[in-house]
Amino acid sequence: MLIETQNLTKVYRLKEYEVEAVRDVNLAVAEGEFISIVGHSGSGKTTLLSLIGGLTKPTYGRVLIDGIDIWSLSDEELSRMRNRKIGFMFQFSSLIPTLTVRDNMLLPAALSGKVGSAEMKRARELLELVGLADKINAYPTQLSGGQQRRVAIARAFMNSPKIILADEPTGDLDEKSEMHVMKLLKAMNEVEGTTIILVTHSRELAAQTQRRLVMKNGRLFEKKNFL
Amino acid sequence: MKIDIIYLALQNIKKRKFRTIGVVIAIAIASATLFSSIILMKSMSSSLELGIAQLGADIMVVPREAEEPLSAILLGSAPSKHYLSRKYEERIAGIEGVEKVAPLVFLETSEQGCCFKPGIFIIGFDPEKDFIVKPWVEKQLGSLAAFETIAGSGYDWMPGFKVYLYGFPFTIAAKMPSTGVAYFDKGIFMPLDRLYWLAKRSREYEDIADLTLRSGQVSAIMIQVAPGEEAERIAKAIEFYFPELKAVVAQKALGNVKKQMLMLLRSLFALSAFTWLTAVILVSVILSMSVNERRREFGILRALGATKRFIFGEVIAEAYILATLGSVLGMLAGYAFLTGFQDFVINYLNMPYLIPNKFYVALISLVIIDVSLLLSTVASFYPAYRSAELEPYEAIRSGE
Numbered sequence: 001m002l003i004e005t006q007n008l009t010k011v012y013r014l015k016e017y018e019v020e021a022v023r024d025v026n027l028a029v030a031e032g033e034f035i036s037i038v039g040h041s042g043s044g045k046t047t048l049l050s051l052i053g054g055l056t057k058p059t060y061g062r063v064l065i066d067g068i069d070i071w072s073l074s075d076e077e078l079s080r081m082r083n084r085k086i087g088f089m090f091q092f093s094s095l096i097p098t099l100t101v102r103d104n105m106l107l108p109a110a111l112s113g114k115v116g117s118a119e120m121k122r123a124r125e126l127l128e129l130v131g132l133a134d135k136i137n138a139y140p141t142q143l144s145g146g147q148q149r150r151v152a153i154a155r156a157f158m159n160s161p162k163i164i165l166a167d168e169p170t171g172d173l174d175e176k177s178e179m180h181v182m183k184l185l186k187a188m189n190e191v192e193g194t195t196i197i198l199v200t201h202s203r204e205l206a207a208q209t210q211r212r213l214v215m216k217n218g219r220l221f222e223k224k225n226f227l
Numbered sequence: 228m229k230i231d232i233i234y235l236a237l238q239n240i241k242k243r244k245f246r247t248i249g250v251v252i253a254i255a256i257a258s259a260t261l262f263s264s265i266i267l268m269k270s271m272s273s274s275l276e277l278g279i280a281q282l283g284a285d286i287m288v289v290p291r292e293a294e295e296p297l298s299a300i301l302l303g304s305a306p307s308k309h310y311l312s313r314k315y316e317e318r319i320a321g322i323e324g325v326e327k328v329a330p331l332v333f334l335e336t337s338e339q340g341c342c343f344k345p346g347i348f349i350i351g352f353d354p355e356k357d358f359i360v361k362p363w364v365e366k367q368l369g370s371l372a373a374f375e376t377i378a379g380s381g382y383d384w385m386p387g388f389k390v391y392l393y394g395f396p397f398t399i400a401a402k403m404p405s406t407g408v409a410y411f412d413k414g415i416f417m418p419l420d421r422l423y424w425l426a427k428r429s430r431e432y433e434d435i436a437d438l439t440l441r442s443g444q445v446s447a448i449m450i451q452v453a454p455g456e457e458a459e460r461i462a463k464a465i466e467f468y469f470p471e472l473k474a475v476v477a478q479k480a481l482g483n484v485k486k487q488m489l490m491l492l493r494s495l496f497a498l499s500a501f502t503w504l505t506a507v508i509l510v511s512v513i514l515s516m517s518v519n520e521r522r523r524e525f526g527i528l529r530a531l532g533a534t535k536r537f538i539f540g541e542v543i544a545e546a547y548i549l550a551t552l553g554s555v556l557g558m559l560a561g562y563a564f565l566t567g568f569q570d571f572v573i574n575y576l577n578m579p580y581l582i583p584n585k586f587y588v589a590l591i592s593l594v595i596i597d598v599s600l601l602l603s604t605v606a607s608f609y610p611a612y613r614s615a616e617l618e619p620y621e622a623i624r625s626g627e
Contacts, residue, residue, distance in 0.1 A: 047620075055530055056620035075535050083532020090623065094527045096235075098242040103230055110230035111532040155531075 001064070002162065002195050003029040003052060008061035010047050010218075021047040023218035024061070029197065031162070034189045036198045036206035039215030045199040046091070046167050048215065052197065053086050053165045054078050065163070083112050087156030087194075089166040093148035095140040101127070101151050102136045108158040119158075126154035129184060146173050153181055157188060164188070164196045170205065182208060232537060236544040246517055247549065250510050254553025254603070255560065257506040258595050260499040262561040264492060265591050266583060270565075271488045274581035278411065279481050283359050284329070284449035285458040287475045288319060288465060296447050297480040298487070299333075300410045306333035306348065310444035315469065316356070319448060322464050324456035329357045330445035332422055333410060334438065336392065348379075348414035349392065351422035351445075358451060360416050371400055371418060380405035381412035390415065393429045393438065405581065419445070450474075503602060510606040514546060518610040525614050526622025539615035546607035547600055554599035558592050 010022040021044045029035060039045050050056045052063055054070045063070050065085065070078055087108075088094075095104045105123035109115050127133040130150040132143075140148050153169055166185065170178040182205055188194045198209060206212050214221045240247050278300070289296045293307040313330055320328045332351035352360045354370070360377070371377070376397040378384050389396045392415075403411060417425075426438035450465075452458050462474035518525075525538050566582060582588070 050620040050623075053530065055526075055623065056618055079529070079532050079534040079537075082530060088530045090527075090530075094523075094530075094623075096524055096527065098238045099235075103238070106230055107528075108531050111528075111537070115230055 001028045002031040002033075002066060003027070003197075004064040004067075005052065006062045006064070008048070008051055008063065009059050010044075010051060010056065011059040020218050022051060022058075025218075025220045027052075027213075027220060029195060031195055032189070032193045033211060034186070034196045034198070034209045035211040035213060036200055036209040037213045037215050037220070038200060038203060038206045041201075043215040044218040045215045048220070049165045049167050049197065049199055053088060054082055055088075080112075083108060084159060085162050087159070087161040087164045089153050089156045089164065089169040091168040091171050093140065093145060094152045095148050095155075097140050099139075100136070101132065101138050101140070101143070104140070104151060105136075105155050105158060108155065112159060123154075123158065126157055127151070130154045131180075146177055149173060150177065150181070153184065157192075157194075160192060160194075162195055164194050166196060166198045168199055168201065170200070170202070178202075178205070232540045232544050233548075235541050236548055239541075239545060240548055243517065246513055250513055250549045251553040251556065253506040253509045254550050254599055255557035257499070257502040258554035258557030258599055259561040259564075260495070260502050261598070262558045262591065262595050263565060264495040264499050265595075266561070266565055266588065267495065268489075268492050269583045269587060269591075270581050271492070272485065273583060275481055275484060275488075277581060279477050282449065282477065283451065285452045285477055286450040286462050286465070287477065287480075288315070288448040288450065289446065289473050289475065291471050291473045293446075293473065295475065295480065295483075297475055297477060298484045306335050306410075306446060308439060310440065310446060311448070311472065313443050313445055315472065316448055318469070319450065319465060322461060322468070324453050324461045324464075325450055326453040326456075327356070327358050327451040329353060329359060329449045329451075330419065331357075331359065331447050331449055332419060332440060332444075333446045334422070334440065346413070347390075347392075348410045349422065350410060350414045350416045351419040352416060353419050359449060373421065374398060375400040375417075377401050377403055377416040379403050379410075379412040379414045379416075393425055394432065395425065395428070503598075507602050507606045510546065510549070510603060511610065514542065514607050514610040515613075518542060518614045521614075522617060522622045522625040525617055526619045526625070529617075529619035530623065535615040538617075539611045542611035542614050543604065543607055546603040546611075550599040550603035551596060554596050555592075558595060562588070 005025050005027045008022055008025040008027075009020065012019040012021055023044075025048060037045050037048065047056065051058050054063070057071060065081065068081075070081060073081065095101075096107065099107070102123060105127065106115050106119060109119040124133055124136065127136060130153060132147055132150055132154070135143060135147065135151070140151075143151065149169070149172070156164055156166075164185070170181050173181065185196055185198065186208065189196050196209075198205070200206055212223050214223050282300070287296050288311070289307065290309040290311045293309040296307065299306060316328050316330060319325060330353050332349075334349040334351070336347045336349065350360065354361055374395070374397050376390065376399060378390075378399045378401075380403055382402075384390065384399045384402075386399050386401055388399045390399060391397075397415070397417070403416070405412060422440070423442040426440040427442070429438045450461070452461055458476045458478070462476050465472060465474040528538060569582075
């Protein structure tokens with residue numbers, strides 16, 4: 001398995017009470033799978049994705065990527081894993097406002113210490129895929145919200161990660177852009193074999209994935225008959 | 228192209244102009260005051276020492292009622308109007324341990340009458356006995372002709388230029404090198420006999436302001452003691468034999484003048500310490516605010532693969548760049564002020580002034596940049612640490 005979670009639990013301790021955002025989740029995702037997780041707001045989808053991506057530490061349980069417990073790694077090693085193996089897509093525009101589109105695109109490559117002509121070429125190609133090659137020198141503030149989201153989606157593929165963790169990547173996008181993004185995800189899954197975990201509200205989008213899961217009150221369920 | 232910590236820091240500095248200007252100004256003010264204080268102190272110290280060396284006298288003898296002569300010469304306050312007779316020269320020369328004696332007259336041109344310019348110090352010396360001005364004149368010129376004078380470095384008069392003193396034209400024969408000592412830099416030098424003549428003529432013409440100096444009077448008798456002799460002992464002997472006179476030991480007086488100057492500079496250093504403290508607090512607050520605003524940005528960088536060390540380094544790098552920029556600008560402003568307003572410093576702060584050599588200025592600049600980097604580390608350490616330690620997920624969700 002490429003991704004495996006074992007009894008994954010995340011508890012937030014507030015002043016007077018505790019909130020169990022993710023409860024005892026056991027998930028196994030094979031390499032090249034395209035799965036979706038649906039659920040209401042506050043059901044724990046985003047927290048689960050962050051736990052898998054090593055952005056937050058579980059209270060209990062383990063996350064294994066390629067058989068490695070990611071929380072046994074040092075900060076340097078975990079950061080390297082995020083940089084090389086995982087591409088994130090967030091619910092919001094996640095571009096660095098002080099950098100141009102080109103610099104934002106090249107950031108993952110720069111963080112792994114390699115920015116050359118090959119990376120420049122890939123950045124341009126990815127921007128072409130999201131229809132924004134002409135905006136390469138623009139700053140995020142010069143783009144619309146939707147355009148910023150598309151650049152961030154393209155950036156997630158920059159280092160050719162094995163895993164894409166997409167948290168509502170099409171939220172706030174119009175239907176046409178939503179379809180375009182979905183097409184891109186499917187293409188990357190099929191052509192490059194990227195493993196994708198898509199968190200979405202949309203059952204229509206989820207229906208297009210190979211496996212569908214539902215998150216409810218922090219627990220994860222498999223759904224066979226989804227629609 | 229390279230996208231690294233420095234590049235990210237520079238982009239952030241460029242795009243967040245308001246914050247950048249605020250931090251740079253705070254550091255520039257602090258650096259300018261520290262730089263100016265150190266350079267002023269060094270300039271004061273070296274010009275006083277150079278002045279003493281230029282004087283070449285170990286003891287200065289003046290009438291008892293005269294003000295302390297050394298600080299007047301070095302700091303440029305008005306020369307004393309109390310004179311002593313030249314008859315003391317031979318008697319003092321007879322005291323054991325005295326090697327040379329040389330009389331000097333210090334005058335300041337007044338605003339009345341037909342003087343060319345008020346506030347010029349006229350220094351009269353005896354070409355036969357002098358060991359202060361004459362050696363330099365002989366080296367440069369051979370000897371001074373009648374109506375020839377030597378100008379201090381503080382004037383832009385070139386040799387051949389004519390200066391009118393009490394109605395009479397004097398030709399500038401040469402210029403003295405810069406000493407930072409007011410009497411020398413703002414003075415013109417002529418033989419005593421010519422000065423007595425000038426004083427006499429000034430009393431003969433109604434439209435010329437009188438010079439009260441009489442023939443045979445001098446402002447001070449400068450003494451060089453024999454090698455191995457103690458200046459202090461000789462000064463005491465002079466005051467014992469001639470109670471109406473005051474014998475000032477140059478090195479001792481220099482120490483007192485330096486002390487006076489240091490008192491003045493102490494307040495400048497206090498101001499500098501205050502501006503640094505303010506700058507450190509300000510930079511820390513501004514960086515903390517900036518880090519708070521950029522929580523999500525740091526979270527995204529972490530998600531993209533930035534390590535804690537990278538985030539810490541970026542905040543520190545920003546502080547370093549701003550500190551370097553601020554301190555360089557501050558020092559340039561300080562240097563421009565100290566060189567551009569040299570006359571202001573000499574005349575209004577009443578300080579001896581000699582800008583130290585370039586090596587010293589460069590050394591001090593490096594020290595100030597180091598101080599600035601050190602204090603910017605102090606100011607940015609906590610904001611940088613906090614940014615690095617943010618949990619990426621919490622950072623990304625901030626502002627939701």
